[in-house]
Amino acid sequence: MNPYLRSLLYIIGGEIAIYVGIELINSESKDITDEDITENIKESIKGTDIDFEPDDSEILKLNSVRKTLYKLYSEKLAQFRRIRDKSTGWFIYYWWHEFDLLEEILLEKKKLIDSKLRDRLEFEQNNYFFMCKNCEDSNIKYNFDEAFEHNFRCPNCGGPLEAQDNQSIIEFLKNKIALIQNTKISID
Numbered sequence: 001m002n003p004y005l006r007s008l009l010y011i012i013g014g015e016i017a018i019y020v021g022i023e024l025i026n027s028e029s030k031d032i033t034d035e036d037i038t039e040n041i042k043e044s045i046k047g048t049d050i051d052f053e054p055d056d057s058e059i060l061k062l063n064s065v066r067k068t069l070y071k072l073y074s075e076k077l078a079q080f081r082r083i084r085d086k087s088t089g090w091f092i093y094y095w096w097h098e099f100d101l102l103e104e105i106l107l108e109k110k111k112l113i114d115s116k117l118r119d120r121l122e123f124e125q126n127n128y129f130f131m132c133k134n135c136e137d138s139n140i141k142y143n144f145d146e147a148f149e150h151n152f153r154c155p156n157c158g159g160p161l162e163a164q165d166n167q168s169i170i171e172f173l174k175n176k177i178a179l180i181q182n183t184k185i186s187i188d
């Protein structure tokens with residue numbers, strides 16, 4: 001399994017998501033039900049000490065597999081169709097993976113993190129905060145407008161409000177942004 005995919009699956013749903021992912025890959029030629037996925041995983045971990053339900057005598061519950069599949073679905077990594085079983089009236093869910101979208105999904109996540117960091121950087125660069133040295137422990141910050149309103153005097157003790165140095169935060173954010181930009185995401 002592709003290491004990016006493996007990591008992403010683990011982040012989304014833990015160890016069990018990797019097992020579910022493997023089953024989805026193994027049944028690429030035909031869609032598979034959540035019941036069959038559960039049975040296959042049980043079979044594959046038989047004889048090992050892997051136990052997905054440590055508080056239970058069962059080693060894996062259908063419900064845990066379903067929850068994992070829905071997590072993958074909400075991250076756009078899996079899809080399903082459902083068919084009503086005529087004899088029982090219950091729905092049968094057939095699943096397949098959308099792992100081909102992995103590169104796209106990772107790039108999307110990268111873009112999201114990048115834009116959040118940039119927003120934060122812009123905020124830090126545009127917002128000087130003022131603090132009172134005497135009342136530093138209280139950790140109260142004033143933005144420019146608030147400090148101006150108080151005549152740059154601490155409303156607590158009357159001491160001077162001094163501009164706080166946020167250069168270290170700005171440096172930190174710039175480094176993070178550079179790091180993310182230099183991270184190449186390639187699935188092949």
Ligand SMILES: [Zn+2]
Nearest residue numbers: 132135154157
């Ligand atoms: Zn003060």
